[in-house]
Amino acid sequence: MxxxxxxxxxxxxxxxxxxxxxxxxxxxxxxxxxxxxxxxxxxxxHPALSAPIRRFGRVATPFVLIGIGVMVLVEVGTVSWITGAASRG
The missing domain is CATH 1.10.287 (Helix Hairpins)
Structure with missing residues (x-):
């Protein structure tokens, strides 16, 4: 990071x-x-990249941002902390 x-x-x-x-x-x-x-x-x-980026950018951006958020939550241990607290109950 x-x-x-x-x-x-x-x-x-x-x-x-x-x-x-x-x-x-x-x-x-x-x-x-x-x-x-x-x-x-x-x-x-860029001539070769501009059309695909503009076409798929609006669709791909939310998934990329959600993926980054999930990756951060997993790396800092939030997911394991939540699942551990839920299992202890």
Whole structure:
């Protein structure tokens, strides 16, 4: 997983450091966001990829986002915590 994906870790990190130490993570986050947006824009404008992305994007996007959500819940142990609590009952 990417650095600082856990909100609890990010809050503690930013609350316990001064401005000098926060500039680099925020700058890196901004750079990576700009890079991913530029990549997405270039994919949608690519002649061979634009038509399939525009045609299937609206259908595929909810499934991709739900899949990412499920993957996060499984990786952080939420699913096993819920199933364990339900079995104890």
């Amino acid at each position: 990417a650095l600082l994906t856990n909100l609890g870790v990010a809050i503690v990190l930013f609350a316990s450091t001064n401005l000098d130490h926060v500039v680099v993570p925020i700058g890196f986050f901004a750079f990576m966001t700009a890079l991913s947006l530029a990549l997405a824009c270039s994919l949608v404008r």
